[in-house]
Amino acid sequence: MDESLDLILQDNKSVIRFGDGEFDLIRGASIPYQTYDSELANRLKDIILRGQFNNTLVCLPDVFTKPERYQDFTQSFYETSFFPNNESFLKEIGQTGNWYGSTFISRPYIDLVDKSKSAAYFDKLKQLWSGRDLLIVEGALTRSGVENDLFTNTKSIKRIIAPSKNAYQKIDQIEQMIRENAEDRLVLLMLGPTAKVIVDDLQDLDNQLIDLGHIDSEYEWFKMGATYKVKLKNKHTAEFNFDENIEAVHDQTYENEIIGKIE
Numbered sequence: 001m002d003e004s005l006d007l008i009l010q011d012n013k014s015v016i017r018f019g020d021g022e023f024d025l026i027r028g029a030s031i032p033y034q035t036y037d038s039e040l041a042n043r044l045k046d047i048i049l050r051g052q053f054n055n056t057l058v059c060l061p062d063v064f065t066k067p068e069r070y071q072d073f074t075q076s077f078y079e080t081s082f083f084p085n086n087e088s089f090l091k092e093i094g095q096t097g098n099w100y101g102s103t104f105i106s107r108p109y110i111d112l113v114d115k116s117k118s119a120a121y122f123d124k125l126k127q128l129w130s131g132r133d134l135l136i137v138e139g140a141l142t143r144s145g146v147e148n149d150l151f152t153n154t155k156s157i158k159r160i161i162a163p164s165k166n167a168y169q170k171i172d173q174i175e176q177m178i179r180e181n182a183e184d185r186l187v188l189l190m191l192g193p194t195a196k197v198i199v200d201d202l203q204d205l206d207n208q209l210i211d212l213g214h215i216d217s218e219y220e221w222f223k224m225g226a227t228y229k230v231k232l233k234n235k236h237t238a239e240f241n242f243d244e245n246i247e248a249v250h251d252q253t254y255e256n257e258i259i260g261k262i263e
Helices: 002-011 020-026 038-050 072-085 087-094 118-126 167-181 192-201 215-224 252-257
Strands: 014-017 056-060 133-139 156-162 186-190 209-211 258-261
Touching (some): 002 056, 020 192, 038 192, 133 192, 156 252, 167 258, 186 192
Parallel strands (some): 014 209
């Protein structure tokens, strides 16, 4: 995790992170917020097998060594589900000889047994956007940084709101809106599997594009000192995939940051 983040900070790398949901899609299965799409699955597979490219760090779950670092429920998931379900593709990845970063750059708290370094890690993560202009691209209920201080050290924030489910079906519109508003901003994407393809597609831009996933849920759990994954009342929560009973947010600052919505 630290090594990956240091590399991103040092070289201003763009980032594409793969988790178990992307592996499900590659294997031909749908996930709660993205119906299986063969074109999407092929794009995801190609990006993983290509590995690092240009100045983009491609990341995989950091679960291949030292499983004792993670909580029992996390270890159990990877041992009983992730590894056996993806055995063939993992072998294919291994044969490439590529080096990958850690997907868990955005998950530095809840799954770890030792949480003593999480505060320092979040401080380091915030250096990515310290004093910078942001363009956040997220789902309709993601609300990253709303009602917490995750992004208070930024210079300014603009937001593009995309569909919470099946965003890939709107990828052309999303990419066009990013192009029109990228300026010299750091682009942060919290948009599931679609974010991976967007970072790949927009390589012609000079912007740093970081697929940051569920960073907001992780930060909320860290701030409350949670020891298990607590459902957040007013925004999408990692691993609570059906977005049920989410309360409305009345936050004028957040509303003012939204420059476009794609439905």
